[in-house]
Amino acid sequence: xxxxxxxxRYLITVTGKKLTVTCSQNMNxxxxxxxxxxxxxxxRQIYYSMNVEVTDKGDVPEGYKVSRKxxxxxxxxxxxxxxxxxxxxFCASSLLGGALYGYTFGSGTRLTVV
Amino acid sequence: xQQGEEDPQALxxxxxxxxxxxxxxxxxxxxxxxxxxxxxxxxVHLILIRSNEREKHSGRLRVTLDTSKxxxxxxxxxxxxxxxASYFCATDGWGTGGFKTIFGAGTRLFVKA
Numbered sequence: 462x463x464x465x466x467x468x469x470r471y472l473i474t475v476t477g478k479k480l481t482v483t484c485s486q487n488m489n490x491x492x493x494x495x496x497x498x499x500x501x502x503x504x505r506q507i508y509y510s511m512n513v514e515v516t517d518k519g520d521v522p523e524g525y526k527v528s529r530k531x532x533x534x535x536x537x538x539x540x541x542x543x544x545x546x547x548x549x550x551f552c553a554s555s556l557l558g559g560a561l562y563g564y565t566f567g568s569g570t571r572l573t574v575v
Numbered sequence: 576x577q578q579g580e581e582d583p584q585a586l587x588x589x590x591x592x593x594x595x596x597x598x599x600x601x602x603x604x605x606x607x608x609x610x611x612x613x614x615x616x617x618x619v620h621l622i623l624i625r626s627n628e629r630e631k632h633s634g635r636l637r638v639t640l641d642t643s644k645x646x647x648x649x650x651x652x653x654x655x656x657x658x659x660a661s662y663f664c665a666t667d668g669w670g671t672g673g674f675k676t677i678f679g680a681g682t683r684l685f686v687k688a
Binding site: 494549 | 608610615616617618619620622623663665667672673674675676677678679680681
């Protein structure tokens with residue numbers, strides 16, 4: 462089944478403890494992206510990647526890192542999480558930057574930083 | 576501020592009625608997409624309309640795009656209780672900051688059985 466898989470689904474962590482949220486897609490998509498969703502704000506783009514080894518900042522990149530060493534994986538790294546990063550995170554992928562068929566989203570990761 | 580802004584923020588209708596949601600955006604776009612989200616779950620792509628298209632249909636969905644007004648509307652005909660969800664528009668385009676995909680804050684649709 463074609464899908465985007467995020468892990469974990471839920472995560473509670475403490476301020477300052479580094480964490481990684483994984484994202485993997487099995488559709489050979491070139492484009493991958495991370496978003497955070499907060500009440501009343503919709504989805505805001507954190508980072509995106511047009512292809513392997515090519516990443517770029519979205520609208521809210523501060524406090525996050527990403528890497529794209531292989532096409533299928535696009536992990537989101539929080540080096541030193543803070544409570545304002547408590548949010549619902551989504552990974553998405555697309556054949557070519559959404560220009561053809563839209564994005565396929567993962568099921569989300571609900572992160573709480575205490 | 577958000578590029579894509581949906582209107583209304585919330586909509587409550589009876590089953591069988593039509594639901595119309597609107598989206599406005601600010602910059603040039605390659606395309607505009609509509610997504611559906613059920614209660615905190617992943618977004619599901621509904622329909623994409625390119626900047627050179629004016630109207631598109633998919634089943635009970637009808638999307639229009641007016642690039643002169645920088646707006647789009649999503650019409651769901653003969654709504655069902657299962658259509659209850661949040662609906663988001665998203666725009667893709669190149670700007671000074673690079674390639675951007677921008678989502679609106681969404682319209683919450685409630686369809687009463």
